[in-house]
Amino acid sequence: MNELSEKVLGGKQGALHLAILAVLLLVILPLCLDLFRLGLIGKYVTYAFVAISLVLLWGNGGILSLGQGMFFGLGGYCMAMFLKLEASDPISTKIQTTPGLPDFMDWNQIVELPWFWEPFKSLPLTLLLVLVVPVLLAFIIGMAMFTRRVGGVYFSIITQAIALILSILIVGQQGYTGGVNGITDLKTLSGWDIRTDSAKYCLYFMNAGLLILCIMLSRFILTSKFGMLLLAMRDKEERVRFSGYDVARFKIFIFCVAAMISAIGGAMFTLQIGFMSPSFVGIVPSIEMVIFAAVGGRMSLIGAVYGTLLVNFGKTIFSETYPELWLFLMGGLFIAVVMFFPDGLAGIYEKYAPHCSFSMLRARWLKKVPKVTGERQ
Amino acid sequence: MNPTEFILTIEDLTVSFDGFKAVDNLNLYIENNELRVVIGPNGAGKTTLLDLICGKTKATSGSIKFKNTELTRLAEHQIVRTGVGRKFQTPSIYENLTVYQNLEVSYPEGRSVIGSLFFTTTPAVKERVTRIADEIFLTESLHQQAALLSHGQKQWLEIGMLLMQDPELLMLDEPVAGMSAKERDLTADLLNRICKNRSVLVIEHDMEFVKKIAHKVTVLHQGKILAEGSMEKIQSNETVIDVYLGH
Structure with missing residues (x-):
């Protein structure tokens, strides 16, 4: 048990960093910010799920996926489908030609609920599918790529292409997916109105709590032998293979875990923001997520969260005042970081913080003390 | 001789790359606890031979039997699990890990995904790591990052990583390349020690070093065996002198 907590928290230092993050997200920010700003933080935190998935996959495993947005999106869509069905009860949709169907289906002359929407009538099944659908897709992609030893840039480009295909598919199948508008007008979760202030607070805390849990799960993976093998594979994949490990299986597994963590973020996004659209599935969001992780530090789970918060905060502030400059700034930031x-930030912290914060202050204090006593004598 | 006495039996092995036969109808037999050295000029097919045994390259035809298991049909990691270890020509270690971690990660348990997640370092593992670090002269650098080792130390570390797996057949591709004279002597001692309860197959160019370790020498030339036998026999063989050793 002791060993498990050690692994999950990542030692004394890791536990401290995690505690600081938890206090910031769960206490300080909710106390300091109004609900609108806190809602923005909640949105950024959903992106942080993807950023930590990239720390696992890219930072530690050396597998750069430029398509994490598709898992975020799939998780979000699964959640949105359930909420949309609940919002489309026959009474509130009675002006439609076919009441009881989501509005966009009605507009697209679809008269019967498509088969793949059926499971989303049940909440437990939906929660399961939020995790299963993205993991299944990741498993299929992983099987196809990693067992054929596709890696490096080729893997990145293929994941990017698949993300693009998925977003085009969603846009194109308007009647089944809501098209370019996405799935909007979501109201309740099993009768619980998610648009009220209390629900928004509740979802914010749930979201931040889940993020902390995902960080702990990732810590467990990274501190195990599996984590060491990830680093080893990044260094010398052949050596790992010729040490008796089935490299493809390890890669498929971490790709699936990364997909699952991203999907949780996506589902929480839908719940907090109240819609899901293809603009979170394609290439641009996927690359943005990589930038978040890179700025925060691709080797650091906690760093990636701060990176996501800071970049998005900067984005919100800058795009409010200089909307056209933001993209250039973001591009410049990425180049500068790389x-x-x-x-990233975590690297800067590791390099300077241990010297300048605690130990340096103590050293300064110790130096001053004899001076003071000397004067007294 | 009875074929079951051989740990490795290679028969009629051929591999052709676009019509070029890098290994051509090769027969090679390695006995238990034997230290065999394969020599030959550049392009003779020495490294290709190791690639074929460990599964990195697939054979065009022929058979490789390790303790009655046919290796040509197995995947790389399965071949390793039958008890074949291979060191690459350029030291192939995990530069970002410490020497200790390099050795620990090579321990042959927790090899599956789930197994590796729940693998715990038992005292037995620690004991094995320290023992092997001692054997490869790296006790003092145990907690150093592997990238900081000298070239020779990296070569030793990779041998150590193979020893962690305790293979029955150990294959080393130019283990003393880039080593100083002193390091070569230490490596010769190391190889003479570790071949006590396993078979070792070494590729090497340094004839002084070969003399120190070889039980038997095989000379490869253009994918075929030119000569085979004791070091003295090979050194006095006219054809070998002509194509490889020189007058």
């Missing part, structure tokens, strides 16, 4: 700080 060129000068390959380990």
Whole structure:
């Protein structure tokens, strides 16, 4: 048990960093910010799920997926489908030609609920599918890529292409998916109105709590032998293979875990923001997520969360005042981070913080003390 | 001789790359506890031979039997699990891990995904790591990052990583390349020690080093065996002198 908590928290230092993050997200921010701003933080935190999935996959495993948005999106869509069905009860849709169907289906002359919407009538099944659908897709992609030893840039480009295909598919199948508008106008979760202030607070805390849990799960993976093998595979994949490990299985597994964590973020996004659209599935969001992880530090789970919060905060502030400059700034930021700080904010922290914060203050204090006593004498 | 006495039996092995036969109808038999050295000029097919045994390259035809298991049909990691270890020509270690971690990660347990997630370092593992670190002269660098080791130390570390797996057949591709004279002597001692209860197959160019370790020498030339026998026999063989050793 002791060993497990050690692994999950990542030692004294890791537990401290995790506690600081938890206090920030669960206490300080809710106390300091109004509900609108807190809602924005909640949205950023859903992206942080994807950022930590990239720390596992890219930072530690050396597998750069440029399509994590599709897992975020799939998780979000699964959740949105359930909420949409609940919002489309026959009474509130009685002006439609076929009441009881989601509005966009009615507009597209679809008169019967498509078969793949059926499971989303049940909440437990939906919660299961939020995890299962993205993991299944990741498993299929992983099987196809990793067992054929597709890796590096090729893997990145293929995941990007699949993300693009998925977003085009969603846009194109308007009658089944809500098209480019996405699934909107979501109201209740099993009768619980998610648009009220109390629900928004509740969902915010749930979201932040889940993020902490996902960080702990990731910590467990990274501190186990599996985590060490990930680093080893990033260094010398052949050596791992010729040490008796089935490299493809390890890669498929971590790709599936990363997909699952991203999907939880997506589902929480839908619940908090109240809609899901293809603009969170394609290439642009997927690459943005990589930038979040890179800025925060691709080797650090906690760093990736701060990176996501900071970049998005900057985005919100800058795009409110200089909307057209933001994209350039973001591009510049990414280039700067990759060129000068390959380990991101976490790398800078690791390099300077231990010297300047605690130990340096103590050293300064110790130096001053004899001076003071000397004067007294 | 009875074929079951051989740990490795290679028969009629051929591999062709676009018509070029890198290994051509090769027969090679390695006995238990034997240290065999394969020599030959560049392009003779030495490294290809190791690639074929460990599954990195698939054979065009022929058979490779390790303790009655046919290796040509197995995947790389399965071949390793039958008890074949292979060191690459350029030291192939995990630079971002410490020497200790390099050895620990090579321990042959927790090899499945789930197994590795719940693998715990038992005292037995620690004991094995320290013992092997001692054997490969790296006790003092145990907690150093592997990237900081010298070239020779990296070669030893990779041998150590193979020893962690305790293979019955150990294959080493130019283990003393880039080593100083002193390091070569230490490596010769190391190989003479570790071949006590396993078979070792070594590829090497350094004839002084070969003399120190070889039980038997095989000379490869253009994918075929040119000569085979004791070091003295090989050194006095006219054809070998002509194509490889020189006058």
